Amino acid sequence: MSILNVKGLSEHFLKLEIYKKILIVITVIISVPFGIFALLYGQIFISGISFFINAHYTGKFIKYNAFEQLKDFLPIVILAVFASAIMYILDSFGLNHLPDIFRILIGIFAGLIVYLGLAFLFKMDSLTDLRNLIFKK
Numbered sequence: 001m002s003i004l005n006v007k008g009l010s011e012h013f014l015k016l017e018i019y020k021k022i023l024i025v026i027t028v029i030i031s032v033p034f035g036i037f038a039l040l041y042g043q044i045f046i047s048g049i050s051f052f053i054n055a056h057y058t059g060k061f062i063k064y065n066a067f068e069q070l071k072d073f074l075p076i077v078i079l080a081v082f083a084s085a086i087m088y089i090l091d092s093f094g095l096n097h098l099p100d101i102f103r104i105l106i107g108i109f110a111g112l113i114v115y116l117g118l119a120f121l122f123k124m125d126s127l128t129d130l131r132n133l134i135f136k137k
Contacts, residue, residue, distance in 0.1 A: 020050050076126055083115040
């Protein structure tokens with residue numbers, strides 16, 4: 001969305017933000033009677049819709065459509081989902097007897113190991129970018 005501001009199209013930015021806020025309000029109004037999980041699912045729904053709205057309009061100006069963007073970040077999402085699944089399984093079946101702080105710390109460490117290990121194994125560009133950010137190369 002910053003691209004719209006950079007290109008001097010702040011009026012488009014404002015319109016898109018207003019549309020998205022209206023969608024959020026409608027989703028909250030609809031989902032509140034159904035409880036917290038409905039609100040969470042509504043938030044996931046709004047995030048997906050917001051991505052496509054943002055990607056559609058910004059894609060017009062930089063020639064980088066929503067599906068190209070999805071293709072670029074889908075491997076990162078897949079790794080994150082896999083690492084999250086490992087953390088969930090580990091927590092549900094191996095750590096549920098430990099105090100919460102240890103469960104959190106072990107889960108974070110296990111998730112990092114799985115995510116970074118798979119990123120290294122598949123030679124993902126995002127790992128190289130992270131390494132360059134950390135070591136300022």
